Amino acid sequence: MLYSKQIPIKYDVDIFVAGGGPSGVAAAITAARQGKTVFIAENNGCFGGSGTAGLVPALAQFTDGERFLVGGVGREIRNRVVGEACNYSRAFMGVKVETLKKTYDDMIVAEKNIRFSFFTRLIDVIATDGHIEAAILAAKSGIFAVKAKIYIDCTGDADLSEMAGADTEFGDETGATMPSTLCSIWSDVDYSQKNDKNFMETLEKAIRDGVFSVEDRHVSGFFPYALDSSVAGANIGHCFEVDARDEVSLTKGMLRGRSYMAEFGKFYREYIGGPYKNAHLCYTADMLGIRESRRVVTDYKLTGSDFLRRATFEDEIGRYAYPVDIHIMKPDKESYDRFLKEYTQDMHYGVGESYGIPYRSLLPQKLSNALVAGRCIGTDRQMQASVRVMPGCFITGTAAGIAASLAVKHEDTRKICIDELKMLIQEDFGPERTKDSECGSCMDRVYRY
Ligand SMILES: Cc1cc2nc3c(=O)[nH]c(=O)nc-3n(C[C@H](O)[C@H](O)[C@H](O)COP(=O)(O)OP(=O)(O)OC[C@H]3O[C@@H](n4cnc5c(N)ncnc54)[C@H](O)[C@@H]3O)c2cc1C
Numbered sequence: 001m002l003y004s005k006q007i008p009i010k011y012d013v014d015i016f017v018a019g020g021g022p023s024g025v026a027a028a029i030t031a032a033r034q035g036k037t038v039f040i041a042e043n044n045g046c047f048g049g050s051g052t053a054g055l056v057p058a059l060a061q062f063t064d065g066e067r068f069l070v071g072g073v074g075r076e077i078r079n080r081v082v083g084e085a086c087n088y089s090r091a092f093m094g095v096k097v098e099t100l101k102k103t104y105d106d107m108i109v110a111e112k113n114i115r116f117s118f119f120t121r122l123i124d125v126i127a128t129d130g131h132i133e134a135a136i137l138a139a140k141s142g143i144f145a146v147k148a149k150i151y152i153d154c155t156g157d158a159d160l161s162e163m164a165g166a167d168t169e170f171g172d173e174t175g176a177t178m179p180s181t182l183c184s185i186w187s188d189v190d191y192s193q194k195n196d197k198n199f200m201e202t203l204e205k206a207i208r209d210g211v212f213s214v215e216d217r218h219v220s221g222f223f224p225y226a227l228d229s230s231v232a233g234a235n236i237g238h239c240f241e242v243d244a245r246d247e248v249s250l251t252k253g254m255l256r257g258r259s260y261m262a263e264f265g266k267f268y269r270e271y272i273g274g275p276y277k278n279a280h281l282c283y284t285a286d287m288l289g290i291r292e293s294r295r296v297v298t299d300y301k302l303t304g305s306d307f308l309r310r311a312t313f314e315d316e317i318g319r320y321a322y323p324v325d326i327h328i329m330k331p332d333k334e335s336y337d338r339f340l341k342e343y344t345q346d347m348h349y350g351v352g353e354s355y356g357i358p359y360r361s362l363l364p365q366k367l368s369n370a371l372v373a374g375r376c377i378g379t380d381r382q383m384q385a386s387v388r389v390m391p392g393c394f395i396t397g398t399a400a401g402i403a404a405s406l407a408v409k410h411e412d413t414r415k416i417c418i419d420e421l422k423m424l425i426q427e428d429f430g431p432e433r434t435k436d437s438e439c440g441s442c443m444d445r446v447y448r449y
Helices: 022-033 072-084 097-109 159-164 199-208 247-272 304-308 333-346 381-387 390-407 418-429
Strands: 009-012 015-018 038-041 086-089 092-094 114-117 121-128 131-139 142-147 150-153 168-170 184-187 221-224 232-235 280-284 294-296 316-320 355-358 370-372
Touching: 015 022, 015 390, 022 038, 022 072, 022 097, 022 114, 022 150, 022 390, 072 092, 072 097, 072 390, 072 418, 092 221, 121 159, 150 159, 150 390, 159 294, 159 370, 199 247, 247 280, 304 355, 304 381, 316 390, 316 418, 355 390, 370 390, 381 390, 390 418
Parallel strands: 009 142, 015 038, 015 150, 038 114, 150 370
Antiparallel strands: 086 092, 121 131, 131 142, 168 294, 184 232, 184 280, 221 232, 316 355
16 A cells, blocks of 8 residues: 655754653753754653653663763763662662653753654654655654754664664574563562562472463562662563564563563562562553664674673773673573573673773664664674663763764764764763762672562
8 A cells, every 4th residue: 555645844953863762862962962953752751761661660880880981961860860769789770760750851851952742753764875864753743754964763673774774683593582571660568678588499489389370580570769668660570572573562562561460469479578568569661671672783783792802992982881681582490590690790790891882883884874872773682782771871872962963064974073073972971980989890689679
């Protein structure tokens, strides 16, 4: 069926950002602060992506244990929420979803160069020979176009890159991806109660008793929002074989995620007990938590061997240090043991160690005026599983915002001065690159409960 229609150009700006998750917010604010006009389109009713609409309950590490790795907008966001946050594990910081949402609102609204709307979805791209001419969006008012000089893909799923004709990769060699999780909020959790149960032994008993419909030992667990709070966010229940590119698969994932809640409620109340003996489910997210989707094929593919060699690059736009965190692909014990070894030993840094992220990993091959930031930058699966966490997305989003500002002049993301890019990133980073009291590499697992 052919469908064609005359549509209005609703915005004509320097930079268009698709998706308002951590990477999109960082890219939009950073570009606006460089004096460029920006339109950012977000499909949900709030900014923050998986971290807000998806109810992901914690921010991962911002440091390598010695130095702050996340500057600019990312650190500003962290500093705005840290007062209310819960640093119960030194690698993760529990954050109230509403605090994070309001922080994003306030920061975006304060930028006079940014225009935006929620409930606005990128549905197509007009591109000729790798040059994007317009983004096509659908919203309540109908279908409209946005014209820009540079386009940044922060959709997490590489929607913009794919629509513009860039190559993408998906999953492992069989097309399988990490499982998704429907995150949730629970009330009546009493952290003043003692918890002396051995988690894994208790979980094994519950599996033997048939509490769960899936034999899944990989339970990330509850993250208290604040130490004095009786409300906690939960990252529990893997939905296997969800394809983030397909709404029918996503729909099944949502149904499955909701159906797991009764099983986990029984497990936490009746088997773990203690702080959880009265725990009650309040809310499940409106957005399925997608860990892995398309990865854009870029000028450089960041790989697991770059992680192992603590790589540095000439065109480095930042460094990061979170371990390779590939959640189990199959719910069996061997998979979980393999995950634990990789996450806590083989692909896990010591204090002060990190890897570089090159600018080329943000440059979709085949596209001349586009950048990608966030969890779908150009990596292999191992590296995606490190850089995908929110502070990693702040780093790539910030760099994309600055690079896009430089690229506006020639409408070409490869016609910029890399030294100038690095200098502006350094300036934007701010003064505090040195030691921070927050350790980033220590992976005490208290959050499991
Ligand atoms: C279950 C789970 C637990 C996690 N735990 C942690 C954790 O503890 N700590 C941590 O730091 N990270 C964690 N992460 C990772 C982290 O939350 C995400 O990887 C990160 O938010 C990715 O940021 P992003 O900006 O790339 O994409 P997303 O956060 O996915 O945001 C993408 C945004 O783009 C919008 N969008 C998508 N397509 C379109 C379109 N076509 N048009 C318009 N808008 C669109 C979406 O609505 C969304 O708001 C977790 C992830 C999951 C799934």
